[in-house]
Amino acid sequence: MRGSLRLRPDAAINQLLVYALAVSARRYGVEVHALCAMSTHLHLVVTDVHGVLPRFLQFFHRLVALGTKVLRKWEGPVWDHEPTSVVRLLTQAAMVEKIAYVLANPVAAGLVRHAREWPGIKVDAGELGRGVLHATRPSAYLDPENPQWIEQATLPLALPPDIDHEAAEGFRHQVAAELERLEAQAHAEAERQEVGFLGAERASEVSPYERATSFERQRVRNPTFAVGREQGDACRAAAATVRAFRSSYRAALERWRADVRSALFPAGTWWMRVFHGASVSSACAIDVTLAA
Incomplete structure (x- = not known):
């Protein structure tokens, strides 16, 4: 609005x-x-x-x-x-x-x-x-x-x-x-x-x-x-995690588009899991605090 x-x-x-x-x-x-x-x-x-x-x-x-x-x-x-x-x-x-x-x-x-x-x-x-x-x-x-x-x-x-x-x-x-x-x-x-x-x-x-x-x-x-101010190490670690997620997601999506339905998407994937029934890794906790 x-x-x-x-x-x-x-x-x-x-x-x-x-x-x-x-x-x-x-x-x-x-x-x-x-x-x-x-x-x-x-x-x-x-x-x-x-x-x-x-x-x-x-x-x-x-x-x-x-x-x-x-x-x-x-x-x-x-x-x-x-x-x-x-x-x-x-x-x-x-x-x-x-x-x-x-x-x-x-x-x-x-x-x-x-x-x-x-x-x-x-x-x-x-x-x-x-x-x-x-x-x-x-x-x-x-x-x-x-x-x-x-x-x-x-x-x-x-x-x-x-x-x-x-x-x-x-x-x-x-x-x-x-x-x-x-x-x-x-x-x-x-x-x-x-x-x-x-x-x-x-x-x-x-x-x-x-x-x-x-x-x-x-x-x-x-x-x-x-991560807050003056949290350089935490920021770098978080950025690396985001990059790893996106890389894993792209690789899984490429396999899915190639009709490989066993492709495993990284933990945190939502759309593909909910709307297409894709398999998702369960390697992390669900609890996430967010600002929206």
Whole structure:
């Protein structure tokens, strides 16, 4: 929804987003760690426990799109046609930085001075791993007679899989410190440009039928993994893993195209496994934490 303000925060949109995410996460067993709903796009940090992220995103995005079309009385498309950016978070440093980045989005966009002031759906650093979001079934779109649309949906916020409860408080402090750094950076940039912040009240009053007027840089890179700052060894190892996967995938695909149905695709292959029944190596764990 590039530039479109269809998700401008209000009670109905906030309810739809929480309900859709809670139902989708429960259906596919996805653990949600952090989120922030901007007026033009969404940010999620999740763990794909069962290797079903494409199905989860398809279901969640469809619910949000159809509900938004009803709430906004909108006939056109809700999402743009670019594929969702999905970044695998390989280290704790990457998780801290990406979650803080997600929470700081409204500040970086010049909407509010502090992330906690954003009126849209978001998570505070102190809620990581212990907060719970609640939503009643939206009456404007979902059929109350359909049993899959439960009346009350809850979304517990999970800790990333490598963070145990003993380390949870330290992890929350790390995210809060990184968020504070990003807020200070946004404040300094606003001061340099001599611009102010829109404020929560005005951000909630903007028409959802307008388009954002600020310049939005097109994606010049679409990373597949993140390791955090100053993690050179981890970055090189991750890049080598990606290269090895792509090489193995190309070799398996060439054999498949040559009608060799015993071709073994590398672990992590999804499309060929789901839609063509291809064999896939099971050499790695399914648990993957991602930012989408």
